[in-house]
Amino acid sequence: MRKFIVSATVALVATVSFAAPSQAGYYSYDYQPYCFIKKVKAYDYYGNVVIKRIKVCK
Secondary structure, rough: OOHHHHHHHHHHHHHHHHHHHHHHOOHHHOOOOOOOEEEEEEEOOOOOOOOEEEEEEO
């Protein structure tokens, strides 16, 4: 019986240790980053207008 409890405890610890890092990427308290597309106008070597779209998140 003691071997069963020890092996169950080891399996539980291994499962929790692998599950914890996978949750690290989520934002807590329903935080969602505010993102918008910023347009930057520039000119190339020949004088043509080049519009770059840049994603900015706060």
